[in-house]
Amino acid sequence: MRILLVSDAYPPEIGSGAKLMSELAQELAVRGHGVTVLTSWPSYKLAETHCADQFSERMMEGDVQVLRVETLPLHNSNFVTRGFAQLFAPYQFWRKLKKHENKPFDVAIVYSPPLTLAAVGRWAKAEGAKYILNVQDIFPQNAIDLGILKNPLAIWLFRKIEKQAYESADLITAHSQGNREMLIADNPKIGSKLRVLHNWIDTDMPVDASVDFRQTFGLQTQFVAVYGGVVGPAQGLDIILDLAARVTDLGDLIFLIVGDGTEKAKLQSRATRRGLANVVFKPFVAHAQYSALLRSSDIGFLTLDAKMKTPVVPGKILGYMAMSLPVLAIVNKESDAHGIIRDSECGYACNSDDVDMAEALIRRLYACRANLSDFGKKGHSYARRNFAKGGIVDQIEEMFV
Numbered sequence: 001m002r003i004l005l006v007s008d009a010y011p012p013e014i015g016s017g018a019k020l021m022s023e024l025a026q027e028l029a030v031r032g033h034g035v036t037v038l039t040s041w042p043s044y045k046l047a048e049t050h051c052a053d054q055f056s057e058r059m060m061e062g063d064v065q066v067l068r069v070e071t072l073p074l075h076n077s078n079f080v081t082r083g084f085a086q087l088f089a090p091y092q093f094w095r096k097l098k099k100h101e102n103k104p105f106d107v108a109i110v111y112s113p114p115l116t117l118a119a120v121g122r123w124a125k126a127e128g129a130k131y132i133l134n135v136q137d138i139f140p141q142n143a144i145d146l147g148i149l150k151n152p153l154a155i156w157l158f159r160k161i162e163k164q165a166y167e168s169a170d171l172i173t174a175h176s177q178g179n180r181e182m183l184i185a186d187n188p189k190i191g192s193k194l195r196v197l198h199n200w201i202d203t204d205m206p207v208d209a210s211v212d213f214r215q216t217f218g219l220q221t222q223f224v225a226v227y228g229g230v231v232g233p234a235q236g237l238d239i240i241l242d243l244a245a246r247v248t249d250l251g252d253l254i255f256l257i258v259g260d261g262t263e264k265a266k267l268q269s270r271a272t273r274r275g276l277a278n279v280v281f282k283p284f285v286a287h288a289q290y291s292a293l294l295r296s297s298d299i300g301f302l303t304l305d306a307k308m309k310t311p312v313v314p315g316k317i318l319g320y321m322a323m324s325l326p327v328l329a330i331v332n333k334e335s336d337a338h339g340i341i342r343d344s345e346c347g348y349a350c351n352s353d354d355v356d357m358a359e360a361l362i363r364r365l366y367a368c369r370a371n372l373s374d375f376g377k378k379g380h381s382y383a384r385r386n387f388a389k390g391g392i393v394d395q396i397e398e399m400f401v
Contacts, residue, residue, distance in 0.1 A: 001400060002034045002103070004129065006093065006120045007111040008074050010039040010066065014259075014284045015229060016199070016315025017136065021111055022287075023202060027393045029063040036065045036105070038097055038120065040074055040089070058100055069096045074114065083154065090119035105129040107400050115139045115158070118165030125168065132399055133169040134197070138182060138310045145309045146233050166190045171399055173197035176336035178311030195399070200392035201318040203384045205291045213289075213296040217282060222254040223366060225328065226297035228290060229316050231261035236305030236352055238267065239330055244276045246359045250366055255301070258282045258293060294323040298372060299347070299365055301328040306353040308332040313340060321346055321383040324376030328365060330358050346379025 005025055009018040021037065029035045042055055059066050069092050072085035097120070108124035109132045110117050118133055125131040140158040143149035149158065166172060166187050172194045174180040184191045214220050231237060237257065244255050255278060257267075264281065271279045285293050294300060300320035304312065313336050320327045327347035329337045341349040348365065350357040365372065 001106040003028055003036070004097075004105040004108040004124055005035065005037045005111070006039075006108065006117050007037070008040045008089070008114055008117065009111075010037055010042075010068075011287050013042050014287050014290070016319070017111060019287065019319075020199060020315065023200065023389055024109075024393065024396070025064045026062065027389060028397075031393075031397070034065075035063070036067065036097075036101060038067050038093055039069070041068045041070045043073070057096065067096055067100055069093050086114040086116045089114065090116050093117065093120050094123055107132065109134060109396075111136065112165070113137045113139055115162055115165055118161075118169070122164070122168040125170065130170050130400065131168065132171045132173065132396075133165060134173050135179070135183065136175060136199075137312060138179065141186075142234065142308060142310050142312070145307050146305060147307070148233060163187070169193065171195060173399075175199045176311055176313050178334070178336040179313075182311060197395060198387055198392060199313070199315055199318055200389040201322045201383055201387045202389050203322045203380065203387070205322055207295050208289050208292045211289050211292040213285070213293050217256070217280065219254055219256070219280070219296075222252045223250070223369060224254050224256050224297040225299045225301050225362070226256045226258065226293065226325075227301050227303075227316075228258045228285070228293060228319075229302075229314075231257065231259050231264040231267060233263060234305055234308060235261075235263070236303050236307075237263065238270070239303055239352055239355055239358065240301075241267070241271055241274060241276060241279065242355050243330075243358050243362060244271075244279045245274060246355070247362060247366075248276075248278060250278075250363070253278060253362075253366060255279045256282065256297065259284055290319070291323055294320065294325050297325060298369065299328055300325040301330065302337075303329075304331040304335060304337075304352055306332050306351065309334055311336045313337050317341070318383060318387050321379035321387075324373070324380040326365065326372045326375035327379060328358075328361055340382075344379050344382035345375070346382060347375050 007021040011022045025035050025037050057068050071089045074085045104127040108121045108129040110121040111134050121131040140149050180196050302314050302316050311334050329349040330352045331337045333351045338349045348361040
């Protein structure tokens, strides 16, 4: 089959969305499908080693055709600019696709956010494709919860876009049962075409043995709690500063934040003002070296802002589990991450407005540092059973019929 994957992020950009789409594209190509990826130009979430790379608007990467589109900034810009960029992006994406591809596709899979790219799936459907919408964040509700989207007219507009995106899709996938239930509660008419499709992960990720991030970052003897990803308003990483201030007596504990985003400079400034030497910031590492970063750490942590009301499950949980890394999740009470961590026994989770419990859990993990491998093994085993790439892609292929 001819498959079109539409996503605003794709390697060399770093992040869970880029990784998911890359793994899906490669796996579908291995299975004999003709795969075209339609994505934005690499400009955000790049490792320092990739910043000078040159790209073409049309490239073959293995057996996958990648079409890249220059757009207004879709990330790491003020919210007004980002809003306009999201509104214009579908038209820019479609124009680029038509420049290089005139033959209709059999299936179009659109990754959301941004939800506006659903228009590309709708247009592909009009030419005969089956349109599948993969919903990761429930927008605009998440932006409203965080106070990012306040203007009534803008809210009305994005609600209209949301309704059209859902109603025009042939199938909609949500990455957890909680997300499915929330989508149905707000959009009862889509229940019959809404499926739970867990995000997938390569549970046998190769590790670049030539890279030692403990050595690179000068953390050879520290107990390292790592966070790798976007530093934005949804993540609510401020709680880590409060947590770090409470555990300075654990002299070798380091909170390592590897990534970038709109909140990073503010977070660094606050950490400096508070004299928090146990919080270390580093830029994104290359996509191929992410597993080495996790292998160089003792635990993986993640946060979500308490104002979030959606059941989102951050993709980095799966990455930690795949690398047998114990997990500390400090997330909103609605997140389905609580259930995953409880069921897998891969670590601990608490609500993101409960710094007392977060402190108790990090101290518990620190105290049992000699036995952390038990958490890691259980997490890896759970990921193999529930999130292995092959099994999830089997489910996706079944949707093509």
